[in-house]
Amino acid sequence: MTKEQDIARGSLSCAKCPLRKREIFRVFEADELSFVEHFKKGDLAVRRGATLLVEGAHNPHLYTVRSGWGFRYKLLEDGRRQIVNYVMPGDLVGLQGSLMGEMQHSVEALSPMQLCVFEKAELFTLYERFPGLAYDITWLASREECMLDEHLLTVGRRTAVEKVAYLLAFVLDRAKESGLSSNGTLELTQQHVADTLGISLVHTNKTIARLVDRKYVKWEDGGCRILNPEGLGELAGWMSGSSAKRPFL
Structure with missing residues (x-):
């Protein structure tokens, strides 16, 4: 956690968490909810563009994203960036650092974010x-592994147009699930797309132009609007996973 970030005490009660109202998330048992209330140490507000976690750093906390979204990434020594995944409401952030001793990636906020803060020292309890x-x-960690499998397939084997189609369909699917997007709009830049897929910005721009011409997407200031998410999924050979209830802390 960077110096400008402060954990707010007297945080929002877990019983009043807005995520509990969303159909996609499972319901806590009474004793589980009581423990999570104790496990939680406060709230954290993160501004857009701020770094939440830094690769190589030791951090005493875990976080659940309550609102907003961000991305996980790694950097090469020359500054080249690889975005490895996106974090959205209900996602657990920082588990890797808790179990491995230090973070193996960084996390940056794509929008203002609100996070619930947990002490990793109580994880064993x-x-x-x-x-x-x-x-x-364990389910959340396994789900992350499944998403990374699909990302690796995309980077390694899909064509450029399939890569972009997959990424936009995938991110929109997750954004709708977590309540981030209700109208098909994503606050995502072409640089983010390029850094996720490992292709140049010029190639990304040309590929997106092909999707625009085919009326799959419309690129606007600050992001894009998905016009045909089903068509993007079909083009990429990808379909959304199960809509069964999922856990969160």
Whole structure:
């Protein structure tokens, strides 16, 4: 956590968490909710463009994204950036640093974010006393692995137009699920697209122009509007996963 970020005490009660109102998230048992209330140490507000976590750093906290979104990335020594995934409401951030000792990637906010803060020192208590919540964390880690499998397939084997189609369909699907987008609009720049897919900005621009010409997307100031998400998924050979309820902390 950077110096300008301060954890706010007296935080929002977990019982009043807005994520609990969304159909996609599972319902806590009463004893689980009580523990999570204790496990949580405060709230954190992060401005757009701020770095939440830094690769190589040690951090005593875990975070659940309550609102807003960001991306996980790694940097080469010459400054080249690879975005490895996007974090959205309900996602757990910082688990890797808790289990591996230090962060293996960085996290930057794409929009203003609100996060719930948990002390990683109490993580073992969760595993010891609440196997249901421990399973939830395992589920979240497994889900992340599945998404990274699909990203690797995209970077390695899909054509440029399939890559961009996949990424836009995938991000929009997750944004709708978490309540970030209701009208098909994504605040995503072409540089983010290029850095996720490992292709040049010029190539990204030309590829997006092909999708614009085919009326799949409309690129606007500050992002893009997806006009035909089903068509993008079909073009990429990708379809959304299960809509079954998912866990969060």
